[in-house]
Amino acid sequence: MVELNQLLAWCNSTLNVKAFKDYCPNGLQIEGSHTVHKIVTAVTASQEAIDAAIAANADVLMVHHGYFWKGEPAPLTGMKGQRIKKLLLHNISLIAYHLPLDAHVTLGNNAALADLLDIKITGPLDPAESQPIGNVGELATPMTVDAFISHLAARLQRTPLHLAATDSSQTATIQKVGFCTGAAQDFLDKAAALGCDAYISGEVSERTYHEAKELGIHYFACGHHATERGGIRRLGQALAQQFNLEVIFMDFNNPV
Known part of the structure; x- marks a missing residue:
């Protein structure tokens, strides 16, 4: 008690x-x-x-x-x-x-997601924020897009929606990943500015499809609840x- x-x-x-x-x-x-x-x-x-x-x-x-x-x-x-x-x-x-x-560095949603997906956190998604919400990290070994989709689906128990960086980028490799759980699809540009190969969040908007292609970064909508x-x-x-x-x-x- x-x-x-x-x-x-x-x-x-x-x-x-x-x-x-x-x-x-x-x-x-x-x-x-x-x-x-x-x-x-x-x-x-x-x-x-x-x-x-x-x-x-x-x-x-x-x-x-x-x-x-x-x-x-x-x-x-x-x-x-x-x-x-x-x-x-x-x-x-x-x-x-x-x-x-x-945001919490050990108990938080983003910390838990990183551990679940075997992403080693290397820094915040927005270094200018006093209390950063999202993060950037790296996979131990680069994965193809297809392999990464399978990895996400297995760990999160749902198949993510993938918006490709370009129309012909399915065979590209992914290692540096930005992520922010929930409804943070509009942070996609922050991940692109940091040179991430991919960005993960929970939800997706119509505009996200165009932003992923024009920014040259893969986007994975993995579910608000699931993340x-x-x-x-x-x-x-x-x-x-x-x-x-x-x-x-x-x-x-x-x-x-």
Whole structure:
């Protein structure tokens, strides 16, 4: 058991929350029980995740994607209202960490993705940022495009969407890779400027197809959910060890 405030203090300090300007509040979003015995973690605070936390008799649902995003309607009605009502009725706290969980050098989404894909991180994607979100790294051995696609599919359990650098570049080799999990397709130009052979993120836009060809860099859209499972799982594991808590990671299938 740990006090909720003690749990939050450790997370906020470890993830250096105050250093980030984010699109949503990081940390406690909905307050439930003041004591924590069990935590359920998930990528997103969906109804499915809430129901799983209730079924598990958890005191906390901890996620990467929580609520109260910049620009979203404030009223607690409809789907949002129903979700929050269930959390309050079952005295479950909702805790969310967005950009701080992307960026952390060991617990973060990008660090976890690099380990999963056997990419050795060599630096930040944007050296000018005070808290870099994405990274650049290298594969131990260069791979052909086809081999890299197979590698991504095997490790992430889904086939990535590949946008080729040119119309005839399928046999090119890939070694230097830029990456940023989630919806960071618009950082493609940063990876190209650093001389990367390829760039990985979760989502794709119509414009990304043209940018990859014109910038001469391969782009792999590997899924927002698939690229961001690692951070929240690692954070949960760290909390289990730090506070001797039961922490259950729930990985709900999401094709996006």
